[in-house]
Amino acid sequence: MKKLICVLLTVLTVVAATAQERKKVAVVLSGGGAKGVAHIGALKVIERAGIPIDIITGTSMGSLVGGLYAIGYNSDLLDSLVRVQDWNSIFADKDNPSAQNLADRQKHNTYAIQRELSMGKRNPSVGGIIKGNNLSVLFHKLCAGYTDSLDFSRDLPIPYACVATNVVDNSEIDFHSGRLPQAMRASMAIPAVFTPVRIDDMVLVDGGLRNNYPVDIARQMGADIVIGVSVQADFKTASELNSTMSILGQVIAFNCQNKYEENLSLTDVPILVNTEGYNAASFNAAAIDTLIRRGEEETHKHWDELIALKERIGIDDSFKPVRLTPYRQKVMSEREPVTAFVFENISKEDEKYIREKYQLSRVDSIDTRLNERIASTMRNDLYYEDVNMHSVTDGDGLRVVFTAGKRKSSQLGVGFRFDTEEMVALQLNAEFPLRTSLHTDIDITARLGKRVMGRIDFTFHPTSFTSPVLNYVFRHNDINIYQDGDREYNILYNHHQAEFIPINFDVRNLNILMGARWDYIHFSENLRSTLTEHVQLTNKHYFSYRAQLSYNSENNWYFPTRGSRFKAGYSYLTDNFSKLDGSLGTSEVYSSWRKSFTAGNFTLQPLLYGRLLFGTTIPEFFGNYIGGDWFGHYVEQQMPFAGIGNVEYTDRHFVAAQLQAQQHFGSHSYILLRVAAAQHSHELKDLLRYSTMLGTQLAYYYNTMFGPIGVTAGYANTSKSPYFCINMGYEF
Numbered sequence: 001m002k003k004l005i006c007v008l009l010t011v012l013t014v015v016a017a018t019a020q021e022r023k024k025v026a027v028v029l030s031g032g033g034a035k036g037v038a039h040i041g042a043l044k045v046i047e048r049a050g051i052p053i054d055i056i057t058g059t060s061m062g063s064l065v066g067g068l069y070a071i072g073y074n075s076d077l078l079d080s081l082v083r084v085q086d087w088n089s090i091f092a093d094k095d096n097p098s099a100q101n102l103a104d105r106q107k108h109n110t111y112a113i114q115r116e117l118s119m120g121k122r123n124p125s126v127g128g129i130i131k132g133n134n135l136s137v138l139f140h141k142l143c144a145g146y147t148d149s150l151d152f153s154r155d156l157p158i159p160y161a162c163v164a165t166n167v168v169d170n171s172e173i174d175f176h177s178g179r180l181p182q183a184m185r186a187s188m189a190i191p192a193v194f195t196p197v198r199i200d201d202m203v204l205v206d207g208g209l210r211n212n213y214p215v216d217i218a219r220q221m222g223a224d225i226v227i228g229v230s231v232q233a234d235f236k237t238a239s240e241l242n243s244t245m246s247i248l249g250q251v252i253a254f255n256c257q258n259k260y261e262e263n264l265s266l267t268d269v270p271i272l273v274n275t276e277g278y279n280a281a282s283f284n285a286a287a288i289d290t291l292i293r294r295g296e297e298e299t300h301k302h303w304d305e306l307i308a309l310k311e312r313i314g315i316d317d318s319f320k321p322v323r324l325t326p327y328r329q330k331v332m333s334e335r336e337p338v339t340a341f342v343f344e345n346i347s348k349e350d351e352k353y354i355r356e357k358y359q360l361s362r363v364d365s366i367d368t369r370l371n372e373r374i375a376s377t378m379r380n381d382l383y384y385e386d387v388n389m390h391s392v393t394d395g396d397g398l399r400v401v402f403t404a405g406k407r408k409s410s411q412l413g414v415g416f417r418f419d420t421e422e423m424v425a426l427q428l429n430a431e432f433p434l435r436t437s438l439h440t441d442i443d444i445t446a447r448l449g450k451r452v453m454g455r456i457d458f459t460f461h462p463t464s465f466t467s468p469v470l471n472y473v474f475r476h477n478d479i480n481i482y483q484d485g486d487r488e489y490n491i492l493y494n495h496h497q498a499e500f501i502p503i504n505f506d507v508r509n510l511n512i513l514m515g516a517r518w519d520y521i522h523f524s525e526n527l528r529s530t531l532t533e534h535v536q537l538t539n540k541h542y543f544s545y546r547a548q549l550s551y552n553s554e555n556n557w558y559f560p561t562r563g564s565r566f567k568a569g570y571s572y573l574t575d576n577f578s579k580l581d582g583s584l585g586t587s588e589v590y591s592s593w594r595k596s597f598t599a600g601n602f603t604l605q606p607l608l609y610g611r612l613l614f615g616t617t618i619p620e621f622f623g624n625y626i627g628g629d630w631f632g633h634y635v636e637q638q639m640p641f642a643g644i645g646n647v648e649y650t651d652r653h654f655v656a657a658q659l660q661a662q663q664h665f666g667s668h669s670y671i672l673l674r675v676a677a678a679q680h681s682h683e684l685k686d687l688l689r690y691s692t693m694l695g696t697q698l699a700y701y702y703n704t705m706f707g708p709i710g711v712t713a714g715y716a717n718t719s720k721s722p723y724f725c726i727n728m729g730y731e732f
Helices: 004-023 033-048 061-070 075-084 088-092 104-106 133-142 180-187 215-220 244-255 260-265 283-301 303-313 324-329 348-358 368-380 526-528
Strands: 025-029 056-057 113-118 160-166 170-177 197-199 204-208 225-230 269-272 336-345 365-367 388-395 397-403 410-417 423-434 441-450 451-461 469-483 485-506 511-522 538-550 566-576 586-595 597-599 602-614 622-624 646-652 655-665 669-681 691-706 707-716 723-728
Touching: 025 033, 025 061, 025 215, 033 061, 033 075, 033 225, 033 283, 033 303, 056 061, 056 215, 061 075, 061 160, 061 180, 075 283, 088 133, 104 511, 104 538, 133 180, 133 368, 133 388, 160 180, 160 215, 170 180, 180 204, 180 388, 215 225, 215 260, 225 303, 269 283, 269 303, 324 538, 336 348, 336 388, 348 368, 365 368, 365 410, 368 388, 368 397, 538 602, 622 655
Parallel strands: 025 056, 025 225, 056 160, 225 269, 336 397, 469 646
Antiparallel strands: 113 410, 160 170, 160 204, 197 204, 336 365, 388 397, 410 423, 410 723, 423 441, 441 451, 451 469, 469 485, 485 511, 511 538, 538 566, 566 586, 586 602, 597 602, 602 655, 622 646, 655 669, 669 691, 691 707, 707 723
16 A cells, blocks of 8 residues: 555656646737737637647737637637627727617717716816727626636636736836736727726826737746737838828837837747738728738748747647636626625715616626626716726625716717708707706707707606606708609798606617607798698697607617517697697507518518508698608608608508618628508508509618718609619718
């Protein structure tokens, strides 16, 4: 027995000695923005060569790739990850649509520019073009299970470090511990592009300004051998410095030379990837594919050097590096047990509102979607500029902590568009929270163009169940009305509207509202002589009651590929609260439903819609109007119809069906083909007796962060003439 124990001890001693003899290998990944996805290609070849990775350091994009690799994302998973991200949405600072209510989602798809103003003079915002809220959310989601304050050398599967720059004293800050998502976010905060990260008294920006290729840190962490991957580009010539961004990039590139040559000399296998033709913002699909391939190809050129390293490392071809798998249990997990929700830097009233809205007392587990919805509510409904979230291990579960930033004094939105019907239009929006015992928001909107509009909304938040709204709207409309393709008349009028909505229930994709409305229509006297005989326009007050249900689970406001959109409503119009012109009031029933079916980049979208009016008298302003691409574009009750580009007046009963084929190609391009059919009649019983309206249109759109840019051509059998339209910007 003693002999057996001695043998076992001898074997263990030899194994331990062998393990100690193996030299530690570090991989160092440089900064470079989008060019840093080339690191993924390099990691693929390093894995293929069977080289162990004991330490990993990085800066900027290298810190993101390296940080995720350190917690278990292998190169194949990283490859899939960067390809599936909607980088435009992430950098546009727009909340995930599934985390917003319908009103907030519509605003984010109306205003090309949205900026926030914060309350108080202390600790003002240090701005960038991109605030980085979505980056923080993404990093927290990807690092699930590693968002607590950690020691990066002891608590991560692979020891890790990244670099940021403190612009207070221009010092290098090396993260060896802390919250991993926050460290990565600070490391890649490109000055003037991303808002800096504040930690204590430090204001942190991109680490590339001090150490863009941190080989020295890897050596300090005990690396015996360093494989380095750099995507730093050559400096631009005078002829290439022809824009503000190119000059800013050159200034940053010069700063990135700090320590570069020294660190390059400390690298055993330097891999310098050619990124010519691409820049820090090249996050489109074609660029990502090319950059990953270039990283792989350049690293493969060093194959013999990598294989030769094995002898120096102390391993042979039989050695197999440990394949990390924690992402399967932690990083990609959907739900985790939660022991408590903690809210920091918010008022007691706001915390109560959040807890009631999401019934947090009943939640015993949490997923990333709930986290996003809570953070979105804090930003959009409670007006906190920033919301940071992290998880702290607490016994058998997590304690989820939401830390709010400064309160916004207002949020400003600017939308602009051009089309061949209306020419140029501008819309401005401002939101102001009132700090009263009853949480109240004021929302002011002004529209300039052919259709002038001013609107003010007061929204109250007494409970999480309903948010009553009181609003007033003034519209000055100048609209051409067509009949069978010919302009029949022009309407110039002022429309005053006030509405009280006591029931306004919002929950994720669903909105239910019920309320009462007052309308006053005033037509301009000098235009009455130009109208046709059947149009009877009189200045008049109206009172109505209405109820509406809206549902929208589509993943994209303009070019959805999944989900559905549904709206249905009823209203009763009077002139004395009960009757209209001495008879029963006018009843309106309307609905629309759209669903997306997708295969690859091709999507089919059937749409069914209609509006039925019942009553002895149908006021002209309340009648059915069709034409264009959108519901309610020129007048509230307007319905689209393929092939009709202008606004046409139609009968009181109208139902239609449309089928749209949507082909997505490239990064942002779409081709849309629509065919539509409709029936309309004065009496409901005659709806199928008249000939069917038919229309078709073909459109090309290029989707930008400032809204779609498109060209449309169409034809309908009622207008009997083709139409052509150019549109730029979000619809409003």
